Amino acid sequence: MSSPAGGGRPSGTPGRSHDPVVILGVTGSIGGQALEVCAHLDRPVVAIAARNPSPELAEIARGRPGAMVVVTGGSSGERQSLVDALPGHSVRFGQEALLEVAGTPDRTVINGIVGAAGLRASVVALEAGNRLGLANKESLVVAGRLVRAAAERGRGELIPIDSEHSALFQLTSGHPARRLVLTASGGPFRGRSRADLDDVSPEQALRHPTWVMGRRISIDSATLVNKGLEVIEAHHLFGVAYDDIDVVIHPQSVVHSLVEMADGSMLAHLGVADMRVPIQYALTHPERVPSLATPFRLAELDLTFEPPDRDTFRALDLAYAAGRAGDGATAAFNAADEVAVEAFLGGRLGFLGITQVIELALEKVGSPPVDSVDEAIEVDRSARETAASLIAGVC
Numbered sequence: 001m002s003s004p005a006g007g008g009r010p011s012g013t014p015g016r017s018h019d020p021v022v023i024l025g026v027t028g029s030i031g032g033q034a035l036e037v038c039a040h041l042d043r044p045v046v047a048i049a050a051r052n053p054s055p056e057l058a059e060i061a062r063g064r065p066g067a068m069v070v071v072t073g074g075s076s077g078e079r080q081s082l083v084d085a086l087p088g089h090s091v092r093f094g095q096e097a098l099l100e101v102a103g104t105p106d107r108t109v110i111n112g113i114v115g116a117a118g119l120r121a122s123v124v125a126l127e128a129g130n131r132l133g134l135a136n137k138e139s140l141v142v143a144g145r146l147v148r149a150a151a152e153r154g155r156g157e158l159i160p161i162d163s164e165h166s167a168l169f170q171l172t173s174g175h176p177a178r179r180l181v182l183t184a185s186g187g188p189f190r191g192r193s194r195a196d197l198d199d200v201s202p203e204q205a206l207r208h209p210t211w212v213m214g215r216r217i218s219i220d221s222a223t224l225v226n227k228g229l230e231v232i233e234a235h236h237l238f239g240v241a242y243d244d245i246d247v248v249i250h251p252q253s254v255v256h257s258l259v260e261m262a263d264g265s266m267l268a269h270l271g272v273a274d275m276r277v278p279i280q281y282a283l284t285h286p287e288r289v290p291s292l293a294t295p296f297r298l299a300e301l302d303l304t305f306e307p308p309d310r311d312t313f314r315a316l317d318l319a320y321a322a323g324r325a326g327d328g329a330t331a332a333f334n335a336a337d338e339v340a341v342e343a344f345l346g347g348r349l350g351f352l353g354i355t356q357v358i359e360l361a362l363e364k365v366g367s368p369p370v371d372s373v374d375e376a377i378e379v380d381r382s383a384r385e386t387a388a389s390l391i392a393g394v395c
């Protein structure tokens with residue numbers, strides 16, 4: 001088992017702990033918490049990026065006069081309103097500007113973009129030799145081999161932010177493990193049957209029991225798609241075969257993941273359910289400093305573990321199958337899910353339809369070869385098209 005790729009400067013060099021920070025997806029759940037952590041650590045934020053030129057983004061930018069602002073979407077009128085709202089700020093637009101801030105050397109890039117849209121920024125950050133704090137698991141799901149190759153080529157350093165993978169990263173540092181065990185809360189519908197899930201609403205599905213997160217990952221947690229994406233992410237991060245990655249339901253979200261060692265010992269990582277801790281670790285690794293999280297009281301905890309209900313939450317096994325089929329299938333898995341989740345949130349698809357669309361899209365798209373980022377983006381595009389036409393047919 002290998003550890004996450006990269007390390008322009010030797011992995012975990014304290015010098016990285018002073019690099020200025022770029023926050024991609026700054027208006028989101030991860031982005032907002034990354035801002036809090038940077039303020040807590042007194043780390044300079046040199047650039048922030050989001051998709052929409054929104055008033056929310058302008059508000060965030062006003063609090064950081066020195067930071068460059070990058071926006072990838074919006075109409076020309078909306079873009080001009082943002083420029084007008086931020087006199088004295090450097091405001092840039094488009095994908096090229098996003099890649100330029102991610103790919104400027106000697107920075108730590110926090111990638112909190114949601115979806116396959118985060119892929120290119122991860123690749124250029126690693127190619128530039130930067131430390132990449134990766135929340136955007138889709139980068140690895142869509143093009144895992146290429147992301148690892150970019151880290152090796154550019155000697156960039158990849159530190160996972162997903163709480164489970166941050167836990168595994170910490171547990172495996174210096175200790176080869178024979179099995180990874182990812183914990184899952186089970187989401188809001190744990191214990192329900194398929195029949196119970198026929199007509200659940202987006203509001204019900206968005207109500208996650210232990211984490212407050214963006215809309216897509218919340219729905220993905222309810223279907224267990226998120227855990228499937230995380231299995232694929234773990235495979236690429238730690239170089240572990242799918243047969244040696246397990247998932248266990250742990251509703252309290254206190255044990256963030258476990259590893260099994262050669263002698264059968266299990267090591268677990270425990271912590272409060274607060275994403276500011278793994279975000280901070282990605283910024284300070286290998287150092288540990290006090291965080292913003294409130295410590296828990298171990299004696300008050302009642303920790304339980306159970307196997308996932310693979311019949312009701314079939315997306316988990318679909319993710320394993322896609323992972324075994326290759327990068328083309330995992331890219332298609334992710335794209336079909338992104339489209340299906342949007343349709344579910346928009347009232348155009350039922351909850352169980354999300355998994356159905358993923359399964360049918362995988363059958364149609366298969367696992368095309370993915371030997372370049374452009375090819376990965378092409379598989380993503382074609383799987384989105386397939387998923388959209390399946391949804392149009394279902395409704």
Ligand SMILES: NC(=O)c1ccc[n+]([C@@H]2O[C@H](COP(=O)([O-])OP(=O)(O)OC[C@H]3O[C@@H](n4cnc5c(N)ncnc54)[C@H](OP(=O)(O)O)[C@@H]3O)[C@@H](O)[C@H]2O)c1
Nearest residue numbers: 025027028029030050051052072113114117135136213214
């Ligand atoms: N939230 C969590 O606790 C958590 C935990 C573990 C892992 N993650 C992972 O972290 C990532 C972000 O999740 P989230 O919950 O923070 O999502 P979120 O709250 O929906 O935020 C997404 C962010 O991405 C930006 N964005 C979307 N498309 C973009 C594009 N094409 N170019 C630039 N920016 C773009 C959005 O900008 P606009 O606001 O302008 O649309 C927003 O700032 C996901 O991969 C998720 O799986 C999240």
